[in-house]
Amino acid sequence: MALANDLTLRLQGALDRDEAIALFRGAIGRESITGNEANFVAYLDEKMRALGLTGQRTAEFLPGRPNIWGERKGDGKGSRLLFIGHTDTVHVDGWSEHWAGTEREDPFAAPIIDGAVWGRGSGDLKAGICASLAALSLLDKAGIRLAGDVSYAFIGDEESGQPGTGVSAGIKDLVARIETGEVAKPDFVVYVEPTRLSVYPAQIGFFITDITITGKSAYFGVPELGKDALRASHAAMTALWSHSDEIAARTEHKLVGRSFLLITGLSGGGYIAVPERCTLSLIRKLLPGESLDAAAAEIEATVRSAITDPEIKVEFSYPAGRDHVLGGTAAEIDEAAAEVGMLSASMASAMTGRGVIEGAPFWSESPFFVNRLGVPAVYCAPGDIRNCHTYEEHVEVEEYLAGVVGFAAFMARYCGVIE
Structure with a gap:
């Protein structure tokens, strides 16, 4: 531990605080709402070239949208480390109005x-990207040369707030290049989603289901001639809430808790008529x-068993495919792995109370x-996911700078150094 503290x-003594903060603020200044990643990528291209990276290139994963x-x-004697993060952000609708007349x-x-x-x-997630780049600059200032390789990949289309986007098109393109050998496969990955400098070796999975229930409309005075889609939806929701309780009771994961489902939207009905359709x-x-x-099959079976009228039609769609056609799979690696402990210790040493092992609630x-490449990966970066996607999005300066130091220390420990 003494060596770790040394x-x-x-690294803290070599840190140029003003330079690291300027890098971060400049990144925020390059608006990159999903679809406009190129604006931020141009900034990263300049900053990465200044670090003297080799094999640097950009390539479009969709027209006008580059990774x-x-x-x-290093000298070929250490492990290969990858820092990765998404370049796109969510929208800013209402931001200026919310903060009108303020800084x-x-x-x-x-x-x-x-x-x-x-x-x-x-927070989501330019602090992480900039901390990882500033960490390499810090190693240079401290005169520390790495034995292993440090690589970076910054990709677009992770956020899902804009129409027709947010299907992980950027990382799908990158992973395909890794599979063909065009991009070297890493030994360990740090994805720089905001964690408040905790280390997340496990994350939840998810899928979204849109359910369309179609009955038959009829004039309100003769409802017996219709098939009420809203009534059927009530039966379906009751069954789904019961199913949520059932799956929550099955098991609890140490880091990410229990499973559940959340009904997030309901629409249907019409004017003085039996509702024909509900979603x-x-x-x-x-x-x-x-x-x-x-899990998706269970959802479908639950709804179909709740709607017993054969004349009411039920259809399911899954609009949020990611690494799976239906959604995004859950993932975890061994929380006791040496790399996880090394990153945790690096962050704990950089800032008191940080480096805690937790699970990703996202x-x-x-x-x-x-799951696809068989490469261990964690989330770790400055920033607090609880204020991201909101009008309150911000990152504490000291936490960001601690992230720079922590990442630099982890690079040295994981990749090894050339004495």
Whole structure:
């Protein structure tokens, strides 16, 4: 532990705070709402070239929407580490109106207020991207050369707030290039989703189901001639809530809790007539080890068993396919793995109370590595997911800088150094 603390102190002494903060604020200033990733990628291209990365290139995963990647080669005697994050952010609808007349009015101005950097994308997840890049610069300033390789890949289309986007098109393109050998396969991956510098070796899975229930309309005075879709939906929702209780009672995962489903939307009905059509939407949380296909089949069986009238038609659709056609799979790696402990210790040394091992209460793209490529991956970065996607999105300056130091220390420990 003394050696770990010595390394952290050495890195803290070499840290250029102003430079690291300027990198972060500049990133927020490059608006990159999903679909406009190229604006931020151009900024990253400039900053990554300044670090002297090799093999750096951009490639479009969809027209006008590029990924970017590059690496710092070691001497071939250490492990290969990948830092990855998404370049796109959610929208800013209502932000300026919410903060009108204040320092926060411009969502891309990145003001520092009460010790925090504010702005859209600050936490989700430009703090993580910038901390990982600033960490390599910090190693250079501290005179530490790595034996292993540190690589970076920044990809688009992770967020799902814009129409026709958010299907993980960016990472699908990158993973395909890894599978063909065009991009080198990493030994360990840090996905820089915001965790408040905790380390997440497990994450939930999910799928969204849209259910359309179709009956038959009839004039309100003769309801016996119709088939009431809203009444049928009530029966379906009652059964679904009971099913949620059932799956929650099955098991509890140490890091991510229990499964459940949440009905998120209901619409239907008309004017003075028996409602012919009703649609409802739900999201299902899955634990590591749960089959997405089996869980979806259970949902369908639950609804069909609740609607007993054969003349009422029920249809299911799954609009949020990610690494699975129906949704996103859950993922986990061994929380006791050496790499997990190493990253945890690096963050704990950089900032008191950080580096805690926890589970991700969100879905992001680590399953593409864990489940598809068989590469261990975790989430870790500055920022608090609880204020992301809101008008309150911000990152504490000291936490961001601790992330820079923590990532640099982890790079040195994991990749090894050249004495």
